[in-house]
Amino acid sequence: MSRNFKMVSNIVFGKNSFKQLNDILEQQRKNSDSWIVFVTDDVFKGKELEKRLPLQNQDMLLWVNVDKEPTTNYVDKLTQKIKDFKSYSPSGVIGIGGGSAMDLAKAVSLMLTNSGLSQEYQGWDLIKNPGIYHLAIPTLSGTGAEVSRTAVLTGPEKKLGLNSDYTVFDQIILDPNLLKTVPKNQYFYTGMDCYIHCIESLSGTFLNQFSKSYGEKALELCRDVFLKNDSNKDEKLMMASYFGGMSIAYSQVGACHALSYGLSYVLGTHHGIGCCIVFDYLEEFYPKGVKEFREMMKIANIQLPRNLVKNLDKEKLEKMITTALNLEPLWENCLGKNWKNIMTKDKAKSLFLQM
Numbered sequence: 001m002s003r004n005f006k007m008v009s010n011i012v013f014g015k016n017s018f019k020q021l022n023d024i025l026e027q028q029r030k031n032s033d034s035w036i037v038f039v040t041d042d043v044f045k046g047k048e049l050e051k052r053l054p055l056q057n058q059d060m061l062l063w064v065n066v067d068k069e070p071t072t073n074y075v076d077k078l079t080q081k082i083k084d085f086k087s088y089s090p091s092g093v094i095g096i097g098g099g100s101a102m103d104l105a106k107a108v109s110l111m112l113t114n115s116g117l118s119q120e121y122q123g124w125d126l127i128k129n130p131g132i133y134h135l136a137i138p139t140l141s142g143t144g145a146e147v148s149r150t151a152v153l154t155g156p157e158k159k160l161g162l163n164s165d166y167t168v169f170d171q172i173i174l175d176p177n178l179l180k181t182v183p184k185n186q187y188f189y190t191g192m193d194c195y196i197h198c199i200e201s202l203s204g205t206f207l208n209q210f211s212k213s214y215g216e217k218a219l220e221l222c223r224d225v226f227l228k229n230d231s232n233k234d235e236k237l238m239m240a241s242y243f244g245g246m247s248i249a250y251s252q253v254g255a256c257h258a259l260s261y262g263l264s265y266v267l268g269t270h271h272g273i274g275c276c277i278v279f280d281y282l283e284e285f286y287p288k289g290v291k292e293f294r295e296m297m298k299i300a301n302i303q304l305p306r307n308l309v310k311n312l313d314k315e316k317l318e319k320m321i322t323t324a325l326n327l328e329p330l331w332e333n334c335l336g337k338n339w340k341n342i343m344t345k346d347k348a349k350s351l352f353l354q355m
């Protein structure tokens, strides 16, 4: 049976479209007591963007720190802070930042209406009630978190998202001007997340015309951004992120994401840079993609960290391998139904030991 795919209901795109946020929120403010929570990356504290937030007196500005990727524990703490702020629920949760801040906004919106701890909902379709109206404003592009049906969280036992139709944002505002302040290396790492989504989706066994259509366009946009240094690169990367997200949503990612999850679970490596570190060793699975990736790396003058795994103790390496191999759909997408014959524990180990 074909999947019935939930999408973001409303989208605004355009330079300076951030200024439409106030009007959009007015529609959610049903009466004078209605309040909104702004889940905002604390990198913007004291910056221009803070002054532009359309905050009203009754609203809550909730700064979030993303030095570490979002954890279930952090989500539970933030949710409690929101519950303590007022005795009744907010009318909206706004996520402003990269994949981390957007995922935090998705997760708290869901945890405000679903009881218990967020770790209980790590998995597929475990969320019972729709969340609070949630809106995202990406300030960093590549993850596709603005369109996906997951909020990726690291929990006590696993790194796994809250995957559900309720997770999808009700509204997104795509303003390419917000990418202007992203540090150069971060721009590359998160941009490469998108590039790798495209390569993994387009060369996967789960590929279909829906994913192919989105993936091919996203790949073309990534090439304009990272090979041609296009003058409209921020606009292009923002759309590439969106299209790349749409592509994998109807297919799957592959070997690079599986291995990078292992790396990040054990070492805390961030998603974008983690994907870059891993992808550089996957020439045998994605020969053309890795070659082009290296070209992009050269143009952007990026040096990746090395020797992260070589001296790791046995137990941690084991955890890294099992975390990666547990992601069965990703391996099946990359290598087909008989993937277990190819990606053995020994093979995964030998790949990790090079990193």
Ligand code: NAD
Pocket (backbone or CB within 6 Å): 041, 042, 043, 066, 067, 069, 070, 097, 098, 099, 100, 101, 103, 139, 140, 141, 143, 144, 145, 146, 148, 149, 150, 151, 152, 178, 179, 180, 181, 182, 183, 186, 189, 190, 193, 270, 271, 272
């Ligand atoms: P991020 O959100 O972790 O941010 C990376 C850094 O960039 C942070 O220091 C942040 O403060 C800074 N930053 C963001 N916007 C900025 C701006 N405009 N100016 C200056 N600095 C800015 O990075 P990311 O790569 O976007 O997201 C990674 C996270 O997304 C991971 O937690 C990953 O698991 C998750 N993810 C989610 C999905 C999904 O579908 N939900 C998909 C892929 C990755």
Ligand code: ZN
Pocket (backbone or CB within 6 Å): 143, 193, 194, 197, 257, 271, 275
């Ligand atoms: Zn990714």
